[in-house]
Amino acid sequence: MRVCCGLTGHLELARRPDLYGKPVIVGRWDEHVVAASEETLPFGVTPGMAMRQAEHLCPQATFVLPDEEATDRIRELISASLYDLAPVVEVRGEGIAWLDTSGVAAPGASIRDARHRLLKAIGREPRLGLSPGPFSARLAAARARPGHLLRVADAREFLAPLPSRELPLDAEQLERLDLLGLRTLGAVAAIGPRELESQLGRDGRHAVQLARGLEPDHLDAWRPPLFTSAHRQFEEPVEDREALLFVARGLCSDLADELGLRGAGAKHVRVRLELESAARETRESVVRHPLSSTVELFGLIGGWIKEWQPSASITELWIELPVLEGAGRRQLRLWAGGDGTSQEVEAAMERLQERFGDGVIARVSFA
Amino acid sequence: MQEVALETAINSIRVRFGSQALTRAAEMPPPQPWSSGTPVDQLTGIGGLPRGRLSLFTGSGTSGKLTVALSLLAQATHEFAHAMVIDGGGFDPWMLIPFSPEPGALNVVRAPAPEVAGEAAATLARAGAGFILMLGGVPEHWLGPLESGANRSGTVLVGVVDAPNRALAHASSFSLGFSRHDWIWERGQLVGLRVTARCVKNRVAPPLGETELEIRYPLGTQTLTDHRVQVTEVIDGLEPCASAVV
Numbered sequence: 267m268r269v270c271c272g273l274t275g276h277l278e279l280a281r282r283p284d285l286y287g288k289p290v291i292v293g294r295w296d297e298h299v300v301a302a303s304e305e306t307l308p309f310g311v312t313p314g315m316a317m318r319q320a321e322h323l324c325p326q327a328t329f330v331l332p333d334e335e336a337t338d339r340i341r342e343l344i345s346a347s348l349y350d351l352a353p354v355v356e357v358r359g360e361g362i363a364w365l366d367t368s369g370v371a372a373p374g375a376s377i378r379d380a381r382h383r384l385l386k387a388i389g390r391e392p393r394l395g396l397s398p399g400p401f402s403a404r405l406a407a408a409r410a411r412p413g414h415l416l417r418v419a420d421a422r423e424f425l426a427p428l429p430s431r432e433l434p435l436d437a438e439q440l441e442r443l444d445l446l447g448l449r450t451l452g453a454v455a456a457i458g459p460r461e462l463e464s465q466l467g468r469d470g471r472h473a474v475q476l477a478r479g480l481e482p483d484h485l486d487a488w489r490p491p492l493f494t495s496a497h498r499q500f501e502e503p504v505e506d507r508e509a510l511l512f513v514a515r516g517l518c519s520d521l522a523d524e525l526g527l528r529g530a531g532a533k534h535v536r537v538r539l540e541l542e543s544a545a546r547e548t549r550e551s552v553v554r555h556p557l558s559s560t561v562e563l564f565g566l567i568g569g570w571i572k573e574w575q576p577s578a579s580i581t582e583l584w585i586e587l588p589v590l591e592g593a594g595r596r597q598l599r600l601w602a603g604g605d606g607t608s609q610e611v612e613a614a615m616e617r618l619q620e621r622f623g624d625g626v627i628a629r630v631s632f633a
Numbered sequence: 634m635q636e637v638a639l640e641t642a643i644n645s646i647r648v649r650f651g652s653q654a655l656t657r658a659a660e661m662p663p664p665q666p667w668s669s670g671t672p673v674d675q676l677t678g679i680g681g682l683p684r685g686r687l688s689l690f691t692g693s694g695t696s697g698k699l700t701v702a703l704s705l706l707a708q709a710t711h712e713f714a715h716a717m718v719i720d721g722g723g724f725d726p727w728m729l730i731p732f733s734p735e736p737g738a739l740n741v742v743r744a745p746a747p748e749v750a751g752e753a754a755a756t757l758a759r760a761g762a763g764f765i766l767m768l769g770g771v772p773e774h775w776l777g778p779l780e781s782g783a784n785r786s787g788t789v790l791v792g793v794v795d796a797p798n799r800a801l802a803h804a805s806s807f808s809l810g811f812s813r814h815d816w817i818w819e820r821g822q823l824v825g826l827r828v829t830a831r832c833v834k835n836r837v838a839p840p841l842g843e844t845e846l847e848i849r850y851p852l853g854t855q856t857l858t859d860h861r862v863q864v865t866e867v868i869d870g871l872e873p874c875a876s877a878v879v
Contacts, residue, residue, distance in 0.1 A: 618753050625743060
């Protein structure tokens with residue numbers, strides 16, 4: 267496994283790029299600090315401490331209320347933008363983005379693109395680390411300069427001198443480690459998992475595995491949502507087929523952009539016409555190969571509209587994609603040359619078969 | 634003010650008909666060659682058949698144009714994920730065996746009518762099929778979508794017709810005219826033919842001239858698959874072409 271980690275700072279801070287470079291503390295009054303900018307670190311502010319204490323330590327900071335919804339939206343956007351760079355991508359609200367680059371043909375290019383996309387999304391250069399697992403990759407990234415990559419070949423060797431406070435343990439467990447004299451990850455790695463388990467419970471065994479660079483944790487891969495649609499309501503009922511085609515092309519283009527962002531393709535396509543007579547006409551089809559580009563979507567939907575004989579004027583056009591899945595376009599970078607196009611050609615052949623019958627395409631076999 | 638209006642008009646055309654409908658000349662890339670490894674490459678002037686353009690092989694029956702096209706097709710099956718034949722009638726895949734094709738990459742569109750051939754060619758070119766061999770013509774109104782689709786995806790388009798109509802000839806960027814000038818006999822048996830391939834139109838480079846090809850058929854008691862049809866160039870030197878007219 268080769269995992270790249272990009273550290274961007276908490277996504278709550280990314281909501282206010284205008285405050286970059288200033289001390290910012292995010293949290294609700296009478297609660298705990300959710301996120302704090304790097305500029306507050308010299309004053310001793312850390313996430314998790316009481317807001318009152320943070321205010322006491324750094325009164326000149328700008329205090330911002332958290333917005334979980336907005337942060338989730340940013341996280342989704344970053345996940346979607348990184349999705350085609352590696353088979354497994356995980357982004358956390360704390361500002362950590364992991365990409366498992368195992369099996370990627372050009373990992374260097376993926377990492378470069380990840381850096382650019384994180385910079386574009388957050389507005390700040392990420393710190394990057396590349397290591398055999400997510401834990402060591404995160405620690406490597408934390409020690410890299412902004413916009414630079416720290417590459418780790420041997421995780422155990424890299425982790426050994428680092429403080430044991432980097433382990434994902436609660437304050438009490440960390441204090442216990444300190445009392446045991448286990449102040450570096452090297453010292454934790456040297457102790458047997460059972461010994462530490464007897465002191466800290468299951469977390470102790472886990473901590474030893476992390477300290478030894480065994481990377482017991484797996485990434486929680488982000489997957490794109492499974493449904494999308496686009497529609498247009500006409501001010502005046504439409505009868506002109508050309509106008510309908512024009513609108514359909516625009517909707518297909520919007521959907522293709524969205525699918526591209528999500529790295530998904532449509533496996534099921536449904537077109538719905540709302541008529542002036544309050545009736546509704548629908549046409550739908552399950553396609554063998556996921557459609558993801560404007561050409562593919564409009565190739566199918568445009569063909570339907572050209573033949574459609576609606577019983578009344580049309581007041582609304584809906585294009586629904588009820589079943590999405592990883593498309594040929596999905597994670598295109600990970601494919602061998604021509605694979606992405608190959609999917610589009612397969613889809614084109616399928617459309618021709620739908621129009622002219624299965625016999626129109628013959629696959630050649632000399633057997 | 635005029636510039637703003639022009640920009641608006643350009644944008645509306647792109648929105649209405651797609652981003653490729655109107656392209657600035659400066660944004661248009663030069664044609665990229667697909668090197669087939671056959672003597673035809675030299676005649677194009679760019680070292681291979683132009684990607685995204687229509688190349689035409691013309692000539693009367695038994696002039697060797699189909700044999701050369703089939704050798705290109707067989708080569709394409711090894712290099713592209715999808716090599717397509719748009720068959721207007723009469724294409725037999727077994728004709729390809731002497732050229733050792735990769736059958737997994739080869740698909741044949743059986744087009745019962747020119748309309749189907751036109752739509753299939755345009756759809757597949759737009760989707761990005763690597764190589765399309767069209768046996769027969771396509772209706773004039775499909776030539777525009779075919780050209781723009783191929784241009785966008787870089788498909789290598791080769792058409793084989795006896796005599797192209799005016800629209801097809803106009804749509805092609807590169808045309809080779811084939812004519813047989815001799816049969817090859819050995820010990821009283823017909824073993825092949827000698828043809829002249831002459832560049833009659835070239836939009837991608839100066840028209841380079843003509844060359845002589847020797848096409849030798851398999852003969853004897855060996856099975857068909859043991860043989861390869863040989864297409865060899867007889868004359869290395871290229872003579873300047875007098876004209877490049879359609």
